[in-house]
Amino acid sequence: MSVRPLFITIEGIDGAGKSTHLAAIQAQLTLAGARVRATREPGGTPLAEALREQVLRSAMDPLTEAMLVFAARRDHVLNVIRPALACGEVVLSDRFADASFAYQGGGRGVAWRQLEVLEDWACEGLRPGLTLWFDLDPAEAARRRARARAADRCEAEDVAFFERVRDGYARRQAADPGRFAVIDAGLSVDEVAAQVRQTLVDRGW
Ligand code: TYD
Numbered sequence: 001m002s003v004r005p006l007f008i009t010i011e012g013i014d015g016a017g018k019s020t021h022l023a024a025i026q027a028q029l030t031l032a033g034a035r036v037r038a039t040r041e042p043g044g045t046p047l048a049e050a051l052r053e054q055v056l057r058s059a060m061d062p063l064t065e066a067m068l069v070f071a072a073r074r075d076h077v078l079n080v081i082r083p084a085l086a087c088g089e090v091v092l093s094d095r096f097a098d099a100s101f102a103y104q105g106g107g108r109g110v111a112w113r114q115l116e117v118l119e120d121w122a123c124e125g126l127r128p129g130l131t132l133w134f135d136l137d138p139a140e141a142a143r144r145r146a147r148a149r150a151a152d153r154c155e156a157e158d159v160a161f162f163e164r165v166r167d168g169y170a171r172r173q174a175a176d177p178g179r180f181a182v183i184d185a186g187l188s189v190d191e192v193a194a195q196v197r198q199t200l201v202d203r204g205w
Contacts, residue, residue: 004204005129006085009096011169012134013162014155015141015148016185021196022094025132028197029090032205037084040094041072045079048072056152062108066115069100074122081126097123098131098172103154106168107161128179130203132196133169136185138162 010018010025022038029036042052051072055065073096084091097119104110138159145155173180181199185192 003129007081007091007093007126007128007130009093009098009128009131010134011095011098011102011131012183012185013102013136013138013141013165013169015143015145016134016136017144017189017192018094018132018134020189021134021193022092024193025196025200026092028200029092029205032200034090034205035088036092037080037089038092038094039076039080041076041096041099042069043072044076044081044093045072047075051075056154059153062104062110063114065108066100066104066110066118069104070097070115070118070122073097073100077123077126093128096128096131098133098169101172102165102168106164106166106171107154107157112171127176130199131180132183132199133173133180134183134185134192135166135169138166140186 008025008029010022012018026036026038041048042055043049051068054060055068055072060068081091081093100118101112101115105112105115141162142159145151173182181203183192183195183199187195
């Protein structure tokens with residue numbers, strides 16, 4: 001059995017279905033004995049939630065956007081994630097740094113090396129032990145989003161944008177394959193749930 005990851009993140013393009021599976025993931029970890037701290041990005045603290053509002057509502061230059069999401073992340077790491085891990089909690093975050101490489105890097109064209117600097121500053125070496133990447137064809141994700149809800153700034157982007165976001169996730173995964181579990185989010189809800197469940201079992205949960 002592998003060492004149980006204590007910091008777990010969930011990633012994927014908008015419409016890939018991560019929200020659908022979040023509660024079940026939390027429940028499985030709890031049943032396996034974890035005290036789970038569920039959180040999200042951008043957000044997770046009052047300051048980071050305020051920055052989230054700005055980023056999702058106001059048009060801005062891509063590097064400014066990247067700096068704001070990483071500023072929010074630093075606040076989240078310092079005030080929530082690190083303290084929770086230090087108390088022995090398992091942190092389950094709906095998005096983390098990979099989302100900035102995917103959206104601001106892949107999607108909006110911010111240079112990878114600039115994002116790496118921001119990641120160093122914001123996270124100070126903190127990396128998830130496991131990242132569940134809900135991978136889905138962007139055209140299918142667009143069909144699902146159209147059925148679901150009103151779009152925020154990112155969600156309103158076209159399929160070409162989400163192709164680039166997906167490529168950003170793929171680049172992060174290729175650089176650190178052991179950390180990622182790639183979930184085929186194109187399957188049925190039950191099949192996706194089974195993949196996620198098995199992944200957590202395989203990782204010791
Ligand atoms: P999302 O996580 O999908 O939340 P919701 O459940 O409200 O849809 O939305 C957050 C949006 O923020 C999503 O479109 C991706 C974007 N985002 C970035 O652009 N950069 C980041 O670093 C993060 C964490 C999110």
